[in-house]
Amino acid sequence: MDNSEFYEKEQKNENIPRKGKGRTLFVVLISVFCLVIFGGGISFFTGEDKAFSESENRVLAAMPSLSLYSLKEGTFMKDFETYLTDQFVFRDRIVELKTLFDRMTGKTKAGGVYIGKDGYLFSVPSSFDETGMESITAKISAFADSNKDSRITFMMSPNSSFVYADKLPDKLSLADQSYQIEDIENFTQSKSIDFINLSDVFLSKKDEVQLFYRTDHHWTTQAAKIAFDELMNRWKKPVKDVNFRFMAAADGFQGTLSSKSGVSSAADVIEICVPQNSAQTYVVDYGNGEKKAASLFDSSKLETKNKYEVFMGGNYGRVTVETTSSEKDTLLIIKDSYANCMLPMFTPFFSKIVVIDPRYSEERISAVTEENTFTHILFLYNLDTFLGDTSLEEKL
Amino acid sequence: MSRSGAVQLICVFLLIAFIGVSFFGREDTDKAAAEIAEAVTAQVSTEGLQEFGSERLFSQLGLSGEDFDSFVYYGSEDIMDVREILIIRGREDSDLDAVKAHIGKKAEEKYSTYKDYDPVASALLEKRVLEVSSGAIIYIVHDDAASGREAFLRCVED
Amino acid sequence: MVFSSATFLFLFLPFTLVLYHLKLFRNKERETGKKNLVLLIMSLIFYAWGEPVYIILMLLSIVYNYNAAIDIDSYIGSPKKKKLVFICALIFNLSVLGFFKYYGFLTESINSIFSLSLPVREIPLPVGISFYTFQVLSYIIDVYRGDVKAQKSIIPFATYISMFPQLIAGPIVQYYDVEKQLTDREVTAEKFAAGIMFFIKGLGKKVIFANTVGAVCTEIFGMETASLSVLTSWIGIICYTLQIYFDFSGYSDMAIGLGKMLGFDFIQNFNFPYKATSITDFWRRWHISLSSWFRDYVYIPLGGNRRGTARNIFNLLVVWSLTGLWHGAAWNFIVWGIFYGVLLIAEKYIFARVLERVPVFIRYIMTMVTVMVGWVFFSAENLSSAVNYLKSMFGLYGNGFADSTAEYLLSENFFSLAVMILCATGVFAALPRIKNFRFNIALMSAGYIVIFIICIIYLISETYNPFLYFRF
Numbered sequence A: 001m002d003n004s005e006f007y008e009k010e011q012k013n014e015n016i017p018r019k020g021k022g023r024t025l026f027v028v029l030i031s032v033f034c035l036v037i038f039g040g041g042i043s044f045f046t047g048e049d050k051a052f053s054e055s056e057n058r059v060l061a062a063m064p065s066l067s068l069y070s071l072k073e074g075t076f077m078k079d080f081e082t083y084l085t086d087q088f089v090f091r092d093r094i095v096e097l098k099t100l101f102d103r104m105t106g107k108t109k110a111g112g113v114y115i116g117k118d119g120y121l122f123s124v125p126s127s128f129d130e131t132g133m134e135s136i137t138a139k140i141s142a143f144a145d146s147n148k149d150s151r152i153t154f155m156m157s158p159n160s161s162f163v164y165a166d167k168l169p170d171k172l173s174l175a176d177q178s179y180q181i182e183d184i185e186n187f188t189q190s191k192s193i194d195f196i197n198l199s200d201v202f203l204s205k206k207d208e209v210q211l212f213y214r215t216d217h218h219w220t221t222q223a224a225k226i227a228f229d230e231l232m233n234r235w236k237k238p239v240k241d242v243n244f245r246f247m248a249a250a251d252g253f254q255g256t257l258s259s260k261s262g263v264s265s266a267a268d269v270i271e272i273c274v275p276q277n278s279a280q281t282y283v284v285d286y287g288n289g290e291k292k293a294a295s296l297f298d299s300s301k302l303e304t305k306n307k308y309e310v311f312m313g314g315n316y317g318r319v320t321v322e323t324t325s326s327e328k329d330t331l332l333i334i335k336d337s338y339a340n341c342m343l344p345m346f347t348p349f350f351s352k353i354v355v356i357d358p359r360y361s362e363e364r365i366s367a368v369t370e371e372n373t374f375t376h377i378l379f380l381y382n383l384d385t386f387l388g389d390t391s392l393e394e395k396l
Numbered sequence B: 001m002s003r004s005g006a007v008q009l010i011c012v013f014l015l016i017a018f019i020g021v022s023f024f025g026r027e028d029t030d031k032a033a034a035e036i037a038e039a040v041t042a043q044v045s046t047e048g049l050q051e052f053g054s055e056r057l058f059s060q061l062g063l064s065g066e067d068f069d070s071f072v073y074y075g076s077e078d079i080m081d082v083r084e085i086l087i088i089r090g091r092e093d094s095d096l097d098a099v100k101a102h103i104g105k106k107a108e109e110k111y112s113t114y115k116d117y118d119p120v121a122s123a124l125l126e127k128r129v130l131e132v133s134s135g136a137i138i139y140i141v142h143d144d145a146a147s148g149r150e151a152f153l154r155c156v157e158d
Numbered sequence C: 001m002v003f004s005s006a007t008f009l010f011l012f013l014p015f016t017l018v019l020y021h022l023k024l025f026r027n028k029e030r031e032t033g034k035k036n037l038v039l040l041i042m043s044l045i046f047y048a049w050g051e052p053v054y055i056i057l058m059l060l061s062i063v064y065n066y067n068a069a070i071d072i073d074s075y076i077g078s079p080k081k082k083k084l085v086f087i088c089a090l091i092f093n094l095s096v097l098g099f100f101k102y103y104g105f106l107t108e109s110i111n112s113i114f115s116l117s118l119p120v121r122e123i124p125l126p127v128g129i130s131f132y133t134f135q136v137l138s139y140i141i142d143v144y145r146g147d148v149k150a151q152k153s154i155i156p157f158a159t160y161i162s163m164f165p166q167l168i169a170g171p172i173v174q175y176y177d178v179e180k181q182l183t184d185r186e187v188t189a190e191k192f193a194a195g196i197m198f199f200i201k202g203l204g205k206k207v208i209f210a211n212t213v214g215a216v217c218t219e220i221f222g223m224e225t226a227s228l229s230v231l232t233s234w235i236g237i238i239c240y241t242l243q244i245y246f247d248f249s250g251y252s253d254m255a256i257g258l259g260k261m262l263g264f265d266f267i268q269n270f271n272f273p274y275k276a277t278s279i280t281d282f283w284r285r286w287h288i289s290l291s292s293w294f295r296d297y298v299y300i301p302l303g304g305n306r307r308g309t310a311r312n313i314f315n316l317l318v319v320w321s322l323t324g325l326w327h328g329a330a331w332n333f334i335v336w337g338i339f340y341g342v343l344l345i346a347e348k349y350i351f352a353r354v355l356e357r358v359p360v361f362i363r364y365i366m367t368m369v370t371v372m373v374g375w376v377f378f379s380a381e382n383l384s385s386a387v388n389y390l391k392s393m394f395g396l397y398g399n400g401f402a403d404s405t406a407e408y409l410l411s412e413n414f415f416s417l418a419v420m421i422l423c424a425t426g427v428f429a430a431l432p433r434i435k436n437f438r439f440n441i442a443l444m445s446a447g448y449i450v451i452f453i454i455c456i457i458y459l460i461s462e463t464y465n466p467f468l469y470f471r472f
Helices: A005-012 A023-046 A068-072 A075-086 A091-104 A130-145 A177-187 A199-205 A221-235 A256-261 A299-303 A337-341 A365-371 A383-388 A391-395 B003-023 B033-043 B054-061 B096-114 B119-126 B145-157 C006-021 C028-050 C055-074 C079-114 C129-145 C154-162 C175-183 C189-221 C230-261 C279-285 C288-299 C309-327 C331-349 C352-357 C360-379 C383-393 C404-424 C437-461
Strands: A113-115 A121-123 A151-157 A193-197 A244-253 A268-275 A282-286 A291-293 A318-323 A330-335 A352-356 A376-382 B050-052 B070-075 B084-089 B129-133 B136-141
Touching: A023 C006, A023 C189, A023 C437, A068 A075, A068 B145, A075 C006, A091 C437, A113 A256, A121 A256, A130 A177, A130 A193, A130 A391, A151 A177, A151 A221, A151 A383, A177 A193, A177 A199, A177 A383, A193 A221, A199 A221, A221 A244, A221 A268, A221 A337, A244 A299, A330 A337, A330 A365, A337 A376, A352 A365, A376 A383, B003 C055, B003 C079, B033 B070, B033 B084, B033 B136, B033 B145, B050 B054, B054 B070, B054 B084, B054 B096, B084 B096, B096 B119, B096 B129, B096 B136, B129 B145, B136 B145, C006 C028, C006 C437, C028 C055, C028 C154, C028 C175, C055 C079, C055 C129, C055 C154, C079 C129, C129 C154, C129 C175, C129 C288, C154 C175, C189 C230, C189 C404, C189 C437, C230 C360, C230 C383, C230 C404, C279 C288, C279 C331, C279 C360, C288 C309, C309 C331, C331 C352, C331 C360, C331 C383, C360 C383
Parallel strands: A151 A193, A151 A376, A330 A352, A330 A376
Antiparallel strands: A113 A121, A244 A268, A282 A291, A282 A318, A318 A352, B050 B070, B070 B084, B084 B136, B129 B136
């Protein structure tokens, strides 16, 4: 609460500091004020510059270079202010304090993240742009029509703010993602696309299984498995023959929503799910032969801030998985990061899996389908990424 | 006329000169892109970058090289390396502001792809420079983008 | 440079204060001379930090007007010459302001009215030009009228024009008010402490209040106007109403506070405008230095209210169109100004009797609603979006009174809005107080220190910009 107004009248009337009376107290005020501004100033000169902020996970601004041009254009002054605030003493502590304040005053939104109940954090969903959706679904339909020999499925997941809407802050209601996904399905004209809207199955299971991380925008591996079963059911693949095992890979997971809002609430556990019984192995090629590995996991990432990278070790434009599976089927996945934790589940059922993330890929998807033939093609997206991303449309 | 009267007159002339120089006039540079690029790359290291032709310019930025008097384009083979240097010298009829807006949109898309994915690349993209001056454009994503910009302006405006 | 930046708070301000208060001369006059010089140099740096090129403009204006005033003063014997120099000075100052502030607006308006195609150029507006030009004009006019003597020494004059506390957002200090202080002023510990309090109060208004509530109204103004419910659009405009007051009066408070730290006393610029019970009352309390300027240099010279009703109405309309135009080069500002002109005329000539009989509370509500309608014109990008927003405020889009968005916004911001409204309307200030002076000072000091720390926390954490691996 600001009590400055409270004193305004006093200052105007009897309490304008006057000689003599209460002088020592003025000296206290003056000293503290000067201490703060001089102290802050001196700390710029004495403190060591940090190049990288661990808590914000970004490169901090360095002292801008001084030149006649940067002065004339004013860019020096602007960069200098960024430099000062980036390198300010106790910066991390200060940010924590601010978050604390906001929570105390009842704010339910911080850094563009809704702070929900039971430790759930939610990202603000992307808005639905009808014309954009019409044009991208037209592209997808055209792609499907030119790959009629493959079985093409489009699977889309809603986001946690829809599935766990009951955990949103009071009074907050957001757009119905189930309808939005249906709209996208209706826009998609091609007959050769099989569409899976995961909204209903998720809504029916949301209370027995934790489908989304509380502090991260991804779905959990449990949710991925439910989606996987739906898909295999459509594809008439015998999931029952394979034994899947869940293993906890890391606890204390504070995901992106936690960093973004500065709110560390309930930590989550990251699980991995691997097919068990078959003795088959696989070779993974991340990128164009740059990095070969025998695993779809990168356990070194469990030591880093972003533990979700344990799946596939991050994002790659193109990943090729060759398995020793006896199946003849081959699979192309065009996806966002939701697919990363699902990928290992496919390995018993396909001899070759190519995974394309259009955002980090330079090649056109049609080039990939011309070069190889696939029995199955899967588009796997969460609604939020699908609405906000333009790269799929460009690469198709 | 008094001395103070003379000073007032001088002030009026200086004001008119200031407005004239700042807002009206300034001819297009007669230098070709190669010459400007030379000045820029003298300040900005091109190590690890290579010069590309119009094919790449089109695939990366959607610009057609024939629309311009000349251009020089450096980029990297490695997709995770976002560094780029592009110098365009426009023709009389080219609408460089439209080209600038187009590149700006591309750059923003690229930035949003790397934002929240790769801290180093997005820091580079954050300090990218895109500017039109005297009939030429510079677009540069580089550690030394600021000095590249300075060299560019110095070269085209002199 | 703005006051609410790290550069100002932690580098510029401490450095300036040290240089300024470092005593070099025993002689009081020479010491004041040194202070003026320090203040001038630091003010030029302050301005150049934000406007590295346009500082040339300010320097030209200083040199020109300094000489013009001396000329006017020296032609006491020849009124014709005196008048010529004066008119030239008016033309000079008004054309600088006109070119840099209104060139784009003028060419666009002329083009659209006469369907011509004059070259339209976007000229970036030099920060503070409206403020310092008005200060210069007050000086030149006062010298011409003989109300003040021309300043013979350029340093105090340049200091007056460029003084960094009020340079970029007022208050518009008239030369007459600070003439004596320019050459004779004193800073006592008491005054310095009072300055700190004003400064922190202003900083708090800006950083804690205005920025917080500004985020809410940016969010609402960003929504599709036609889809807003009545309540949402009212929350939006209430937020804007609070934001503009805290932002602007906060800046004035900071300026007054900094002035005191340097030994100056500036006039009060805001006096609880949202406590006003009529439009006339509102304008006696809002941006007082601007209304006084227009009163002294436009309204009264035009004849004020001494030339009959018709002339008075004309004068009021002129003054209020100019007031609107002063706030920005666009039609919605002119409409906003005329809106107030018409209301003031109506209050004066039509409703004066009626209003006396209306209960104070009703008058207050009417005034605030009117003021908020005014802010719609002020905040909108253009006239048509202002009209659209008004439509949604009065339910003409048929979206109902409240929807879930409104409920969420209200529950989310209820506490902060309540506190801000109580502060802005002066309810806190009117609370009874303990009479013990020492106790009050102790409480105030502690309160201000806490507010200052909170401001710094807000300022620094505003730049919290985490990098996330969000793009998965």
